[in-house]
Amino acid sequence: MMNYLILILTLLSFNSCTAAPNMNIQEINQVSIIEAVKNKQYAVVETALKKGADVNSKDKNDKNLLLIATELNDLKMAKLLVSNGANVNQQDKRLDSPFLLAGASGQTEFVKLFLANGARFDLFNRYNGTALIPACERGHIDVVKILANTKNFPIDHVNRLGWTALMEAVVLGNGSDKYIEIVQILVDAGCNINIPDNNGTTALQHAKSSGFSGIVKILEKK
The missing domain is CATH 1.20.5 (Single alpha-helices involved in coiled-coils or other helix-helix interfaces)
Known part of the structure; x- marks a missing residue:
């Protein structure tokens, strides 16, 4: 009442x-x-x-309720909405979806929830990237572990900038232990280390030119 x-x-x-x-x-x-x-x-x-x-009501920017809850990092609300059929893939005007945003933001529990409730791998963000690519750039290790090892996830997808998840970790990372671990996760998951960027430069060549010795060691061993 x-x-x-x-x-x-x-x-x-x-x-x-x-x-x-x-x-x-x-x-x-x-x-x-x-x-x-x-x-x-x-x-x-x-x-x-x-x-x-x-349950998929949208605001003026086409953000559905689940995307709003994800932005607020409100897992309780997200679970409530998902249990009522909320669309984890619905994109707003910026092409963010709950799943894509959760990956980019390093929201591990949200990523798990959305993977279990129909997350699609063929919808991309405004850079034509997957949820994995910005997770690698931003150093979200736990999310990288999950997505890189999820069956049928496009680990070698190339975004609009010409970068894979591996390339983004090398080019936009700083070579620290966090990024060394991410590169190792991607390599262990079977990523293709030889996909070059739009200029024909490989991740190994970028790592060498940046002096990222830990990453170089992993890629040379591969």
């Missing part, structure tokens, strides 16, 4: 205060559930979904 009253009060609040006069009840409901997700009002969201609210 209390959850229902909270939902009604939320709807009335947005209807009277923030909704435009010409908005219909469906549009008001969408605005309300978006705000409830942003404010981590789990009971309100759950009640709204039970009453037929769209």
Whole structure:
């Protein structure tokens, strides 16, 4: 009963205060559930979904509820939305999806959740990259371990810049222990170390020119 009253009060609040006069009840409901997700009002969201609210409601930037929850690092909300059928692959105007963002942000538990609920590997970010490529760039070791060893994940996908996950780890990394470990993970997972960038330079050549001796050692051994 209390959850229902909270939902009604939320709807009335947005209807009277923030909704435009010409908005219909469906549009008001969408605005309300978006705000409830942003404010981590789990009971309100759950009640709204039970009453037929769209679990894939989007804001003005086409971010669905699950993408908003992912941006907020709200795993509890993400699990609630996924359990109600939220689309882990729905992309916004920037081509971010919950799955792609989770990989890029190093949100390990989100990545696991989305992989278990239909994450697609043939949808790419605005750089035409996978979830793995920015994870390598940013040093998210645990996410790299998961994705590099996920069956059928395109470990050697080349993005719009002409870089694979390995190339990104070398070119945009700093050669530290974190990036040495990432390169080792990728090599152990079977990545192709010989795919060059758009200038024909390989990851090994980049590593040598940058003085990344630890990475050079791994790639030469391979």
